[in-house]
Amino acid sequence: MAYTKRIEGRGFDETRPIEAKVGVIKRADGSAMFKIGNTWAYAAVYGPRNLHPKFLQDPSRGVLRCNYNMMPFSSYNDRVRPGASRRSKEISMVTQKALLPVLNLDDFPNSVVDVFIELPLTEAGSRCAGICAASMALADAGLEMKDLVSAVSVGRVDDKILVDLDYSEEAYEDGPVADIPVAMMPNLGKITLLQMDGEVSREMIAEALEKARKVCGDIYEVQKAALKDKYPQMGNNE
Amino acid sequence: MTNGLLAKQREVAVPGEVLCKGMDFLPGQGTYRQGDNIHAERLGLVSVEGRSIRIIPLSGKYMPKRDDIIICKVIDITLNGWRLDTNSAYSALLGLKEGSAEFIQRGADLKQIYDLGDYIMCQVIQVTSQKLVDVSMRGPGLRKIKGGRIIEVNPFKVPRIIGKQGSMISMVKQALNCNILVGQNGLIWIHGEPVAEQKAIAAIRKIEEESHVSGLTEKMKDYLQKSASR
Secondary structure (H helix, E strand, O other): OOOOOOHHHOOOOOOOOEEEEEOOOOOOOEEEEEEEOOEEEEEEEEEEEEOOOHHHOOOOOOEEEEEEEEOOOOOOOOOOOOOOOHHHHHHHHHHHHHHHHHEOOOOOOOEEEEEEEEEEEOOOOHHHHHHHHHHHHHHHOOOOEOOOOEEEEEEEEOOEEEEOOOHHHHOOOOOOEEEEEEEEEOOOOEEEEEOOEEOOOHHHHHHHHHHHHHHHHHHHHHHHHHHHHOOOOOOOOO | OOOOEOOOOOOEEOOOOEEEEOOOOEEOOOEEEEOOEEEEOOOEEEEEEOOEEEEEEOOOOEOOOOOOEEEEEEEEEEOOEEEEEOOEOOEEEEEHHHHOOOOOOOOOOHHHOOOOOOEEEEEEEEEOOOOOEEEEOOOOOOOEEOOOEEEEOOHHHHHHHHOHHHHHHHHHHHHHOOEEEEOOOOEEEEEOOHHHHHHHHHHHHHHHHOOOOOOHHHHHHHHHHHHHHO
16 A cells, blocks of 8 residues: 555645744753654753863864753653663764754864753654754854754655654555655755665655755744744844 | 845844845855855844944853953962963963062962952953963952852843943942942952842843843933832
8 A cells, every 4th residue: 555645634745843942941051942743852052161071172173062862751652761872872973963064163172062952752853853953052052153954854655755754654664664864054055964764766865855955944944033033122223 | 235135234143044145245254155145154133334244143152352351260279370260161370470469479378369269350361272361460450359249141241231431330330339340251240238239130130131222221220210219
C-alpha cells in the first residue's frame, strides 16, 4: 500500500505548527525557545566567558561548545536515561558544526561560548529544532553572526518526499524510509548540516533538498519575527 | 535616498538580514557585504549615516576597552598585584605600581590594601590582542568600594543610565539621596539608606528596560518624585 495521506491532513510540503520566542531564560546571556509540533527545544547561551580546563583554549579564536540534552520525561516511549549518551554526544557535535560557519568568534581568543539545548518534549526532528533555537539564542546573546541557521528534517516515506517527518513517519514499516536533517544559512543559501538515515536515490535527495531550502526560508521568517518581537517598541521613537 | 535601501532607520535587524541592495551604500560596523548586498552581522538597531550603514548592538557581554572606567572584583592576589573579575570573558591585572597612589612597601601584605572579594573602581590602561587587560587605580575618583550593593545591568545600556553629562544618574542620586557609581562594564554600585537603595535599583532597572523611549529623562523625573515621596 502506497503512502497517500499524512496524519492530521498535513500536506506533504507542510511543517507541523511552529512557535518561537526569544529571551525565555533570564539568567542566560541569550536564550530562545523553538517548538515544532510536539518537539520543543529551549536553548540558553552563556558567554563569551573564561574557558577551563585551560588546554581547551584556542589563542586564535573563541570556542563554541554545544550540549544537546533530552529530558527524561521528553519521550513518548520509555523514560530517556538522563545524562550523556552516544546519541546526545553526536548530536551535540553536529549542532556545533552546524552553527560554527555563521559565528565569528575571532574577537574572543581563549574564551568559550556555551550553548545548552534542552528538550522537554520530543517527537522527531529534535536536532533541527535544537539548531533553530540555538541560532536564535546566539543572535540574542549579541554575537557576531553572518546569518541565522534554520533547520528542518526532510525525507522520503515510500514513494513520497515529505517535509518535517514526525515519529509515525520515521517509523513507517510498509516501505522504505529516509530521514534527512538539513540545516541552512537561509540568506546565503549554504548548507551547514546534512545527514541521512535510510534508503534514497540521488533524484530523491535532490528533490528533498529543494523542499528543505524552501522550508528553511519559511523558518527563517519565524525566527526573524521572534527576534524582532523581543524589542517591540523600538523604531517607533525618534 | 531610497536607492536599494531596504532597512529603516532605528529598526531592529537580525543577523543575515539584507539591509541594502546595490552599491550605493557602504557597510559599517556590524554589517558585511556579500556580492551586491549588505547584510546585518549581528542583532541590533539599523543606523544610516550619510552613505554608510551600521548596526548599533543591543545585547552582549562587556569587552574591555582602553580608558574605560569599570567596577571589578578582586579574585586573586599574586606576587606583583591583584587579579580582577571584569564582568567579561577576560580578567584584568592590577599591578603593584598601579595599585595605589601611595608607595607600597616591598613585601607588604597586599590583602591589607585590597582583599579577596573587594570591589574596586579602576581604569583600563591597556588591552592586548590576546585580551590581556591591565588596569590602574591612579586617577580621579578611582577607589576601593565600601558598603552599599552592586547590581549588574546590560553594558550596552550604560550610556543611557548615565545620561548626557551624567544627567540621568545625578537625577537618581539627588532624588533618593544615594551614592551611585556606574562602571562601563555594567556593574553599578549603590550606597545609601536601605530603602533608598531599593528604590534606586528599581529606578535603574526601569531606565534599562525603557532605554529606547524618547523623553525618558522627563518620565524618570516624575517617577523619581513619586518614588522618593512614597
